[in-house]
Amino acid sequence: MHGISFDIAHMLAGFLVLASFSMLYQVRLYALLNVLALHAFVLALSVAWQAHIQDAPHLYITALIALGFKAILIPWALRKIVFRLGIHREIEAVGGIGPTMLAGMALVALSLEVMLPVTALADPVAREDIALALSVVLIGLLTMVTRRNAVSQVVGFLSLENGIILAAAGARGMPLVVEISVAFSVLVACIVVGIFLFRIRERFDSVDVGVMDTFRGGQG
Amino acid sequence: MIAPLLVQFAQMLLVLALAPLLTGLVRKVKARLQRRVGPPLVQPYRDLRRLMGKDAVMAENASWLFRVAPYTIFACTWVAAALVPTFATGLMFSWTGDLIVVAALLGTARFALSLAALDIGTAFGGIGASREAMIASLAEPATILIVFCVALIAGSTQLSNIADHMLNAHVGLRVSLALALVALIVVTLTENARIPVDNPATHLELTMVHEAMVLEYSGRHLAMIELSVSLKLLVYISIVACIFFPVGLAGAGAGPLAMAVGAAVYPIKLAIGGVLLGIFEMSIAKMRVFRLPNFVGAALMLGLLGVLLLFVSRGM
């Protein structure tokens, strides 16, 4: 059988999970953006590998989109935003890093436990890829939940989206149109978020979303 | 009977002979990267000879423990080094202990060193011992989890069997092994008091950990400790090499030719490890003490993740 191609697919998916964990671990904003670029780069590699083993040339385009937009363009743009905003480089995490990483571990266990039995009949490459993709999605959500800074929430969102693309690439027969539209919607979301960041900053003098809470009605 | 015994002793002498050279190499690499000439490669040997020739100076209130500790530390580290396959697997006494025993022996050495640090009753010894305890409390479980990860794949905790398995069975690329490798590298940096955990070249009170513990030692006692430090670095690099890069290792009962190949490849592996370590140390800054739990804890988490993956799915 194609043992080594399995292994490389798993390995790349595993690296994606590892990159998600280093996102949870990072406390500096610039470093976090570097990790985001790495995350997207690993995703591009993983999708390209899927294109190779599935003989699906359209996945190469997905890989290129991931590489171009997410590994280069968006981190660069976010870096500019961070620089322009001059925001504090340390991300304030809710709860310590240790508990957050433990929670991430629990999420990985959960997604493996949920996905492996469900996909028992699926293609063995796809099986574990999908399980790992779900953990990337969940860790992305966790990143968003545990960070106070709006930029790092965007980063969490992007990594979440990477997980979705990984899952999609693993499942055969995903039409290209869907992937391109997903990619563009993310880009649009990024632009919107970018604009919002500036608006928030102008309004509240901070991008800490905690500050906004005090302006919410009904809480006094 | 005699030949395996000789090979076993050859390994023990080999590690002892190479250990200071490895330390010298790392120092040299770091110096060159700083555009310094740096001390010659054999400087650690000279240091050891000089230290041994000097009188041992000891505090008045030091107890017997302070004098016994250096030899204990050295003996534990040396025996640990003897249990790790360097150029050949399945040496005569390799079954005396497995990878858990190797880790625990280094733990015994640390225990003795921490006690010796507290023996004089100075503030520096205490500060070093307490920080060492904190760091070790994360690094040791990380080591054990890495052992679990590797042992679950190889079906053995015996280093010789693990190396044979990695060499001969088609293990392939495993996610959990990759996690274990990253974790083991972090543990290696931590246990050997390298940057970013500790700076082996500093004597700045606020940052030092290991150096604070050996501050009161001198002469032959210090020589033993310095030698153990070099040996420990060699042990860890050897463990990384024999689990993850077992190329060239002579199998159990191999002929002299295979042994010779193994003995030729081993220093090359050590040299690569030493150079990479030097480059890594130069490209990163030392962390604050209370940032360390995150760094070492990450290794613990990676080890745990690897073990979890192995328990949940055979394929990873």
Added chain:
Amino acid sequence: MIAIVPGCIAILVALGVAGAILARAPVGRWIVYGGCLLVGSTSLVAGLIAIGGPTEHLVLPLGVPWIGMHLRLDSLSGFFLALLGLGAAGASLFAIGYGRHDQEPQRILPFYPLFLAGMHLVLLADDTFTFLFAWEFMSATSWALVVAQHKDEGNAHAAFVYLVMAVFSGLAMLLAFGMLAGAAGAYTFDAMRAAHPTAGVVAAAFAFALIGAGSKAGLVPLHVWLPLAHPAAPSPVSALMSGVMTKIAIYGFVRVVFDLLGGVPWWAATIVAILGGIGAVLGVLHATMERDLKRLLAYSTVENIGIVFVGLGLAMAFQANGFPTGAALALTAALFHALNHTLFKSLLFFGAGAVLHATGTRDIENLGGLIKRMPVTAATVLVGCFAISALPPMNGFASEWLIFQAILLRPELPQWGLKLAIPADGALLALAAALAAACFVRAFGIAFLGRPRTPAAEQAHETDIWSRAAMGIFAGLCLLTGLFPGAIIDLLAPVAQAMTGARMPVQTGDPWLTTVPVASSRSSYNGLLLFLFVAASGGLAAMVVRRVGSAVLRRVPPWDCGFPDPSPMTQYTAASMGQPIERVYGTAIFRARSTVDMPAPGDMRPARLTRTRSDPVWDAVYAPLGRCVTFVSSHLNVLQFLTIRRYLGFVFGALIVLLAALALWQ
């Protein structure tokens, strides 16, 4: 063989009476402790013989009329009898010397042998009445010993908490046996073994046994009494309570779960394994922050009990999945660790007792430098510290190594709970072992090394010959069991065979006395060879270095980076030693906080550092429970001051309600 043990119990009861009569005479101490020493040695031998011997029964015409008292001595009770005998002999030997310093011997001497008698009877009991009687007797006599030093601050509170928890434990055991007895009301263990309980009954009996035995053993979250009660007793009794009585509780658990129930479902194994792992880490973290030497040891008992329960949980998991060899390995490891804990914890409590007597304090912040004043105590305690920190070649390492091997067996366990619990347990155990090393470096380093911090520590003196002998023997045993773990594994083989239906491979035939838990291609460990290698290379290094280099040794004042300070107050304290670990782990788990109250410039008052921490279990479970009880009882208090007519009304009302319930039920 079995007849010897009731004889031992009778002698112990007689010694209790003798202790009550002769309490004030110096000879009383000799008779009571000397007698207990002999009885303990007899039990040790009897237990060792019984492990490999046949199962024996005995019915005594005592206890409940027409039913009698059923006794049984099999391999399991034989092992624990040997363990009890060993612990009792050691503690009695220590007490012969140590008992001289008891303030009020009349509060200790009568109860000490009775306590031992109660523990003997638990091990032999083969019916519910005898077991529960013995269990409660053990609790009551140990309570009397806890309250013996009632004048010390806090001991009354400790005794009260202990009493409440002991009653609770007895009640849970009663319910467990009630479940096992079933509708037929079987009261002998033989009838319970023969019965085939339904799944619901098994679950309930398991839960009650876990609560009952767990609270006696100090399993988290039922451990709160242990760090209060164990240190409050005199040191030999502390050693007995920590080293032996917790093992009797483990015996109760093993007896119910493995023998009477004959296996439990996998979820039960998951609960036990996870509670054990959490207990191990919580216990040792508490110990690392503790400054009271005896309480530190008590918290470390919580840790070790956790480790034993992890082993038991693994054995239950393997058994539930039809993997008897794995179950045998895990059970052997757990029982081996129980034995080791008896050895090193007794030894350390002896050491703590010797230090307490020599300096008058248990606070390690007031000690220091004892290694020079008390060389024998220091050396033996050092051996105990090595052993309890699970460092090779001592015995603690051998048993933990076996538990790790059991974790690594990984048969294809199908249940998700076990798949997640076992790796988590591995991590928790490894964490506990590393923290234990930190804890005992701190305890030994602060108490025995450095410079004396107080005049009391400076004028400490070595303890008496009996105490030293007890400590020396136990230190030797710690080393011996570490060097020859194969002998203990073989000794435990009949127990594992009886409980799990399988045994570990025979060890004594292996070359060089190597320990091979499964197969030599999997793992092997040779403590003896390791020890010899370390000793030889250390000796060789010392010889070569002194020959090649300089052998001169000069004594000078400490260097300390050029600023030696003669005041011992500048040494590192226990608090600062524990601070990094407290900050890393304690901030989240124990809500450990330290605040500095710094006076303004010009203000003459001293700056103050306040440190607080709280037990999460106490805050989450016991404190609300306590408040609830207080609330209810204070509101029920009004019932105390009513007229007689109202009381009669209550009685009348209760009668009517009962009759009405009867009418409705029919």
